[in-house]
Amino acid sequence: MTTSSHDSPSGTFTRIAFHLAPALMFAYGLVRLIDGRDGHHGPGTAWTVGHLLFLGALVLYGPVVLGLRRRVPAGGTARRLTANIVTGVALIGLAAFIRVAIIDIVVGLQAADPAEKSRLGGQYADVPAVLPQVFYEIGPMFFMLGLIALLVQLAVVGPRSLAGSLSPVLVVLGFVTIFVNLDLLSAGATLIWLALAHLARTPASVAAPRPTPAQPTTA
Known part of the structure; x- marks a missing residue:
């Protein structure tokens, strides 16, 4: 008996990520509300804990994006190319988003007050200085656009359902x-x-199996 990718350890982890990534985002939102009760967000324990939760959510969105790509039904070259491009866009944006979360954690740990946090944040604005700063500013948007595009493609070419049609709208x-x-x-x-x-x-x-050639019959 063979094990499908849905039942494999990687498939199980991906299914967990579909739930845990937004759950960690939800928790980060709650911690952020607690952090802002004094009118400021960070630095401090709540800032660090919240951004660690957010970083965990972003890391888990990687398996989510790849899991969505694997759920796009097999099709022609155009379908595969579209799915691969939007997946790449989402992952590039996700990398930019993860960079933002890491820098926020580093700045929060170094800063003694909100003013110093703001100053240090400016110093890290172009770190690492290997890409134009504009990419760091708009890069996270690529994750959102790629995720939405994948869900739209699934709604169009995947199994027809109300939940599938509503997914991109909800995101x-x-x-x-x-x-x-x-x-x-x-x-x-x-x-x-x-x-x-x-x-x-x-x-x-999974791709449909190729038909096997008919075997010649003997009289």
Whole structure:
């Protein structure tokens, strides 16, 4: 008996990531509310704990993105190319987002007060200085756009369902909610979880087996 990717250890981890990534975002949103009770966000324990939760969420979104790619049904060259491009865009944006979280943690640990945190944040704005600073500013957007694009592709070429059709809409609403007010981060994370939860139960797609040539028959 063979084990499908859905039942393999990597498949199990991916299914967990579909739930845990938004859950850690949700927790970060709660810690951020606690951190802001004095009118400032960081530095301090709450800042560090919150950003560690956020970093964990971002790391887990890597398996989520790859899991979504594996759920795109096998198809022609255009479908595969589109899925690969948007997956690459999402992963590049995710790397930029992870950099932001790491720098926020480092700055929070070094700063003694909000003013120093702001000053140190400016010093780290172009670290590592190997890419134009504009990339560091807009890079995280690539993750959001790539994730939405993957969900749109799944809604179009994947199994037809109401949950699948609503997934990209819910993710867009989740990101918009977060952009409108960071204090609503937990609400946005909940919308993203609702978009991903049903996909955790969807097995990865596999290419259809090639037909075997008919064997000649003997009289």
